[in-house]
Amino acid sequence: MMVYTVVPGPVFKHDCQECSYQMTIQAPNGKQADLYLCPKSQISQVLARYGNEPSEYTTLAEQMGAILNNPSIPELPTLFPAPSES
Numbered sequence: 001m002m003v004y005t006v007v008p009g010p011v012f013k014h015d016c017q018e019c020s021y022q023m024t025i026q027a028p029n030g031k032q033a034d035l036y037l038c039p040k041s042q043i044s045q046v047l048a049r050y051g052n053e054p055s056e057y058t059t060l061a062e063q064m065g066a067i068l069n070n071p072s073i074p075e076l077p078t079l080f081p082a083p084s085e086s
Contacts (some may be wrong), residue, residue: 003028006023008024009021010024011054012034013052014036014049014050014057015054016038017040020037021035022037032050036048047062
């Protein structure tokens with residue numbers, strides 16, 4: 001399991017005035033990401049900015065879609081088995 005550390009930020013330029021900065025996290029390898037809450041979509045999304053270029057960000061929804069659609073990852077029931085009845 002990768003553990004992230006909260007560090008001072010924001011580190012990267014983010015030009016959306018509607019997003020609210022939440023925190024900056026740092027991975028053990030030193031890479032950082034600024035986390036924002038974006039209210040522009042139908043549901044508020046968590047956005048992770050990892051660079052200053054307009055395309056250098058991802059959303060939690062995009063990452064979950066990539067994980068859930070990856071054929072090499074076991075099906076959800078295998079990842080989250082039902083509790084055993086005792």
